[in-house]
Structure formats: C-alpha cells, structure tokens
Amino acid sequence: MIKLRGICRNFQVGDQIVTALNHVDLEIQHGEYISIMGPSGSGKSTLLNILGLLDRPTEGTYWLNKKDVSQLEERALAEQRQKNIGFIFQFFHLIPRLSARENVELPMLLAGKSANARRERSRDVLKSMGLDDRLNHRPDQLSGGERQRVAIGRAIVMEPAVLLADEPTGNLDSKSGDEVIQVIEQLNQEGISLIVVTHDPEIGKRADRHLTLHDGEVHHDTKKRL
Amino acid sequence: MKIIDTIRLSAQAISRYPLRTFMLVLAIAVGVAAVVLLTAIGEGARQYVNGQFTSLGTHLLIILPGKTETSGAGVTGVLMGETPRDLTLQDAIALHRSVHVEKVTPIILGSGTASWRQRQREITVIGTTAEMLDIQSWRIELGQFLPAVDMDVATPVCVIGSVVKNEFFGNTNPIGQWLRIGDTRCRINGTLAQAGRTGFLDSDELVILPVANAQQLFDAPGLFRILVQTTGPQVINQAKQDIIKITKSRHQGEEDITVVTQDAVLETFDSIFQMITLGLAGIASISLVVAGVLIMNVMLVAVSQRTQEIGVLKALGAQKHQILTLFLTEAMCLTGLGGLLGLVLGNGGVKLLSILTPELNFTAPIWAMAGSIGMATTSGLAFSIIPAWHAARLDPVSALAAR
Numbered sequence: 165m166i167k168l169r170g171i172c173r174n175f176q177v178g179d180q181i182v183t184a185l186n187h188v189d190l191e192i193q194h195g196e197y198i199s200i201m202g203p204s205g206s207g208k209s210t211l212l213n214i215l216g217l218l219d220r221p222t223e224g225t226y227w228l229n230k231k232d233v234s235q236l237e238e239r240a241l242a243e244q245r246q247k248n249i250g251f252i253f254q255f256f257h258l259i260p261r262l263s264a265r266e267n268v269e270l271p272m273l274l275a276g277k278s279a280n281a282r283r284e285r286s287r288d289v290l291k292s293m294g295l296d297d298r299l300n301h302r303p304d305q306l307s308g309g310e311r312q313r314v315a316i317g318r319a320i321v322m323e324p325a326v327l328l329a330d331e332p333t334g335n336l337d338s339k340s341g342d343e344v345i346q347v348i349e350q351l352n353q354e355g356i357s358l359i360v361v362t363h364d365p366e367i368g369k370r371a372d373r374h375l376t377l378h379d380g381e382v383h384h385d386t387k388k389r390l
Numbered sequence: 391m392k393i394i395d396t397i398r399l400s401a402q403a404i405s406r407y408p409l410r411t412f413m414l415v416l417a418i419a420v421g422v423a424a425v426v427l428l429t430a431i432g433e434g435a436r437q438y439v440n441g442q443f444t445s446l447g448t449h450l451l452i453i454l455p456g457k458t459e460t461s462g463a464g465v466t467g468v469l470m471g472e473t474p475r476d477l478t479l480q481d482a483i484a485l486h487r488s489v490h491v492e493k494v495t496p497i498i499l500g501s502g503t504a505s506w507r508q509r510q511r512e513i514t515v516i517g518t519t520a521e522m523l524d525i526q527s528w529r530i531e532l533g534q535f536l537p538a539v540d541m542d543v544a545t546p547v548c549v550i551g552s553v554v555k556n557e558f559f560g561n562t563n564p565i566g567q568w569l570r571i572g573d574t575r576c577r578i579n580g581t582l583a584q585a586g587r588t589g590f591l592d593s594d595e596l597v598i599l600p601v602a603n604a605q606q607l608f609d610a611p612g613l614f615r616i617l618v619q620t621t622g623p624q625v626i627n628q629a630k631q632d633i634i635k636i637t638k639s640r641h642q643g644e645e646d647i648t649v650v651t652q653d654a655v656l657e658t659f660d661s662i663f664q665m666i667t668l669g670l671a672g673i674a675s676i677s678l679v680v681a682g683v684l685i686m687n688v689m690l691v692a693v694s695q696r697t698q699e700i701g702v703l704k705a706l707g708a709q710k711h712q713i714l715t716l717f718l719t720e721a722m723c724l725t726g727l728g729g730l731l732g733l734v735l736g737n738g739g740v741k742l743l744s745i746l747t748p749e750l751n752f753t754a755p756i757w758a759m760a761g762s763i764g765m766a767t768t769s770g771l772a773f774s775i776i777p778a779w780h781a782a783r784l785d786p787v788s789a790l791a792a793r
C-alpha cells in the first residue's frame with residue numbers, strides 16, 4: 165500500500181542544512197501494525213509527516229496505493245489526506261470551542277457531507293470510542309484520555325486506510341495511555357493500517373513490526389522477509 | 391464544505407472572543423450609523439427646501455432683470471447681481487397680453503424703519519399687488535390683503551406679517567392703525583397668518599405695500615422680480631416664450647431678462663443638496679475604511695492565535711480555499727453584525743432627530759443604507775483578504791508545531 169524509495173528530507177536552518185531523513189526505503193502493507201522508535205531528533209515525526217502527506221520529501225518517491233504522491237500539488241495532497249490518512253497527535257489538537265461530536269464531524273464537514281450523515285456517523289464513532297455520554301462535551305470538559313479518543317474518532321471518521329499516531333500517549337498517564345492504545349489496536353484489528361511513533365518501549369513492543377530510526381536512517385526493521 | 395456549515399463555524403469562532411467581537415462590531419456600527427444619520431440629515435434638508443419651493447405654488451415663472459447665458463442657471467445670475475436694465479411696472483402690465491398668463495405680480499424688495507407711536511423696528515418691505523396673496527399661498531388672519539387696484543395706483547395701505555404685528559401691537563387689533571414707514575404713512579389693512587419661511591421670503595417679518603407706494607418709498611422704479619402664474623403647467627414654456635417676446639419688444643429688441651421656471655430653481659437646489667448629502671455620505675464612509683483596517687488587525691491576530699487549528703484543519707484534509715473562506719466568512723459575519731447594529735443605531739438616531747425637530751422630515755435614503763452596508767462589507771472583505779490568505783498558505787507541519 166505504501167512504498168518509499170530513497171526518501172530524503174532536508175531542512176535549511178540558517179545556512180546549514182539539517183538532514184532529518186536520509187534515503188529511507190520502506191514498504192507497508194494493508195492492515196500492518198508498525199511502531200517507529202528511535203532517539204529524539206532521529207526523524208520519526210518527519211517520517212510520519214511525510215507518510216501523512218503533511219510534508220513533502222526533498223528527494224525520493226512515495227507511492228500511496230500505487231500512485232506516486234511525491235509530486236502532487238497541494239490541492240491533490242489535501243484530497244489524499246482527506247480520503248486516506250488519519251492523524252492523531254501528542255497534544256490531541258482538538259478545536260477547543262467545538263463539542264466532541266463537532267470535532268469528530270469536522271472532516272466530514274470539510275468534505276461537504278450532510279448534517280444528517282454527520283450526526284449519525286459521529287454518534288457511531290464516538291460510541292465505538294466508549295464516549296456515547298460525552299457527545300456534547302467540549303474538550304476542556306474531558307479528561308486527557310477522553311480527548312485523545314475524540315481525536316481518534318476524528319481521525320477515522322472518514323474511514324482512512326492508514327492511522328498515523330505521533331506519540332499518542334506522550335501526554336497521558338499510563339492508564340489512559342493503555343486505553344488509547346487498546347482503542348487503536350482494535351481499529352487495526354478491524355483492518356486499518358496503524359503506524360505509531362513512540363519512545364515508550366512497552367508500547368513499541370506491542371506492534372507487529374518495529375522500525376528503529378537513527379539519524380534519519382532506518383536502523384532496524386523487524387519486517388519478516390517474505 | 392456547505393455554506394451553512396461555514397457560517398456556523400465562523401459564528402462559533404466569533405462567539406469565542408466576545409470582547410473582540412463587540413469592539414469590532416461597534417466600530418463598524420458607528421461607521422454605518424454615521425452614514426445613515428448624515429445622509430438622513432442631508433435628505434431632510436433637501437426635502438425641506440423642496441417643500442419650500444413647492445409651497446410657492448405650481449406653474450410659476452420668475453422674471454429677473456438681466457440676461458444670463460442659460461436660463462437654467464438663472465439662479466447664479468441673480469447671485470451675481472447684474473442688472474443692466476430695470477424691469478418696470480409697465481413691463482409687468484404688458485405681460486397680461488399673453489393668453490397663457492393668468493396672474494402677474496411685481497415685487498420690489500427693500501428694508502426700512504417702521505414705527506408706531508414710540509415703537510420702532512427695522513423691517514423688510516415688499517411692494518407688490520393683490521395677486522401676491524394667491525401666488526404665495528399666504529393666508530390672511532385679520533382684515534384684508536392689499537386692495538385689487540391697478541399696479542400703478544398708490545394707496546396708503548399695508549399688510550403686516552405676524553411677527554411685525556405682535557411686536558407693535560401685541561394682542562390688540564392693528565386694523566386701521568397708521569404705521570409709519572420711512573417718510574410715508576400707511577393704514578394697516580390686514581395681517582398675515584403665521585406661516586414661517588416660504589421660498590425666499592419670511593412672510594412673518596414683512597410689511598407689504600402696494601407696489602406703487604414701495605416705488606415712491608424707495609424712490610426706485612426698478613422691480614426686483616416679476617412673478618407670473620400661467621394658466622396651467624402645460625403652457626409654462628409657451629408663456630415663457632411670450633414673456634421674452636413681449637419684453638424684448640419693449641426693450642428695443644434686446645433680450646435682457648431671465649425667465650426662471652420654478653423647476654429650474656428647484657433642480658438647482660435639489661442637485662446642490664444631493665451633492666451635500668453625497669459628500670456627507672462620503673465623509674462618513676471614511677470611518678468604514680478605518681473599521682476595515684481594524685478588521686485586518688483583528689483577523690491577523692485571530693490567524694496567529696489559531697495557527698495550530700489551521701494546521702489541524704489542513705491535516706484533516708482542508709483545502710487552501712476552505713481555510714480562506716472560513717476566515718473571510720468570519721470577517722463577513724463581523725461586518726454583517728456591525729452593519730445591522732449600525733442600521734439600528736442610525737435609524738434610531740434618525741427617529742430621535744425627527745422627534746427633536748418635527749418640522750423636518752428625516753429619513754435615511756435606501757441607497758445610503760444599502761451603500762453603507764455594501765461599503766462595510768467590501769471594506770471588511772478587502773482588509774481580511776491578507777490575513778485569510780496568510781492563514782490559507784500556512785504550512786501544516788509548522789502550523790501544528792506553533793505555540
């Protein structure tokens with residue numbers, strides 16, 4: 165489903181060039197569960213941003229569903245993000261003035277879906293997150309774990325193929341963190357490809373496949389050679 | 391993204407910052423209210439002047455001594471005060487030859503000192519004829535107007551306006567009393583009902599003499615004006631031609647008068663007042679441009695406050711134009727609210743003015759209301775394009791990382 169070849173990402177800092185990713189090759193199949201680990205600054209977030217089409221590689225080619233997306237213009241990228249990618253973040257990034265339900269509905273709203281369709285879907289999604297009694301709560305009325313579950317709901321409401329999580333438990337206590345991991349693992353069971361960036365080895369170990377980055381290179385990949 | 395959803399998202403964003411929203415809405419409202427109020431005043435003044443002229447009576451022609459280039463601009467000629475040849479009483483009498491002329495009344499205007507017993511007062515004297523009563527639509531309160539005699543007959547009578555009457559006689563009956571004006575004396579024949587200013591004359595302050603007496607009093611044969619009432623509004627132009635022809639034949643073939651139709655005077659004043667109203671509207675709309683600058687500022691702040699949010703929207707698949715639309719809509723909602731509040735405030739002010747000065751009819755013209763709303767919206771839109779564009783162009787990764 166995902167194929168990266170020779171992906172590089174350089175940042176210009178002053179007159180220095182920082183290489184965040186250095187010739188990364190990677191293949192990911194439908195429904196895989198992958199953890200990405202590595203020291204801080206090793207390029208985990210950068211890789212995830214490129215996978216999520218939020219960022220573009222400086223060099224290299226990225227095929228998503230056999231389509232070369234490394235050359236797409238902005239409009240098409242946004243479209244791909246809407247259809248194929250779900251993102252969750254360490255800091256949840258919910259819109260503070262919108263209710264849980266409205267936050268979840270946001271991607272559908274941007275996609276121009278009708279209010280009825282949104283209501284139904286957001287209720288189902290939040291229900292599956294165990295938040296049926298939190299539909300109309302605003303983020304500041306929710307606990308951290310609940311907020312992250314709302315964010316997951318928002319990420320999957322458009323039924324993307326991939327769920328990308330950048331340190332999803334980094335801002336949670338271990339109990340809420342476990343709950344969040346259980347929720348996304350459940351989603352993986354149901355078929356979504358799951359890629360989790362973490363530096364908690366306990367969480368990293370749970371994935372089927374472990375990727376370790378070092379200085380922008382894939383240092384270790386437990387992918388079974390077929 | 392559906393329009394209704396866009397508006398709802400914007401409304402939610404607006405209500406999140408009530409103080410900011412209030413200040414901005416107020417700024418726009420003040421601008422719109424200013425336009426509404428000032429144009430209402432301009433319109434009120436225009437309608438007032440219009441009303442004054444209409445009260446002069448319809449199908450009226452005004453003849454002035456001296457020729458100006460185009461009769462339409464006759465008013466300016468009068469203002470310049472050029473009088474090459476006098477209009478005489480005989481000129482006025484001769485106008486009766488035209489079949490289209492119904493009434494002719496000459497006017498001499500001057501000032502003098504009136505006295506009765508020990509009381510003395512500066513007054514405006516107008517010399518005219520009995521026809522003036524109808525032409526000016528004056529009303530008699532006591533006694534009678536000037537006697538209907540030939541223009542060139544001097545009879546020592548006069549009619550006084552209500553203010554003159556009150557100042558000399560208070561509540562006592564002045565009819566039959568002898569008023570001294572300059573070195574002549576005249577018997578008071580009647581008094582005018584209070585009317586206020588109509589046209590160029592304030593009848594309340596007048597002493598009205600037969601025109602021949604006024605000529606003797608001022609020792610000047612020249613007429614200030616001749617007013618002609620035609621037999622109907624359709625024959626105004628024929629009457630005007632006749633008048634010019636008759637006078638020309640009496641003035642050695644020289645066309646040295648100006649005939650002004652009331653319409654022309656009215657139009658001149660009308661356009662002057664329209665210009666004034668437009669000018670007022672223009673000045674007031676500057677405040678809307680200022681409000682626009684304010685909108686830009688506020689929207690720039692809004693964008694930087696919500697940078698992360700913009701990053702999230704982009705991560706969720708929002709298109710550039712959607713972000714742009716969201717922020718423009720937000721600005722539009724603010725200006726829309728401001729505009730509405732401005733209309734309410736402005737029209738409230740107009741109501742208040744109308745209560746304070748009931749003799750003027752203040753109403754803000756529709757074009758001013760629509761224009762000020764349009765102006766506010768345009769200004770809001772124009773000035774929020776830069777912030778909204780700034781938001782739309784943000785790079786999602788750095789936007790998400792913003793603090």
Ligand SMILES: Nc1ncnc2c1ncn2[C@@H]1O[C@H](COP(=O)(O)OP(=O)(O)O)[C@@H](O)[C@H]1O
Pocket residue numbers: 175176177182183184202203204205206207208209210211788
């Ligand atoms: N926008 C940026 N500008 C400059 N340097 C950056 C930027 N983003 C990331 N980097 C650099 O790229 C490297 C990888 O960063 P990142 O992917 O965030 O690491 P990780 O998520 O593994 O901690 C780091 O050295 C970081 O300083």
Ligand SMILES: [Mg+2]
Pocket residue numbers: 208209210
């Ligand atoms: Mg990181």
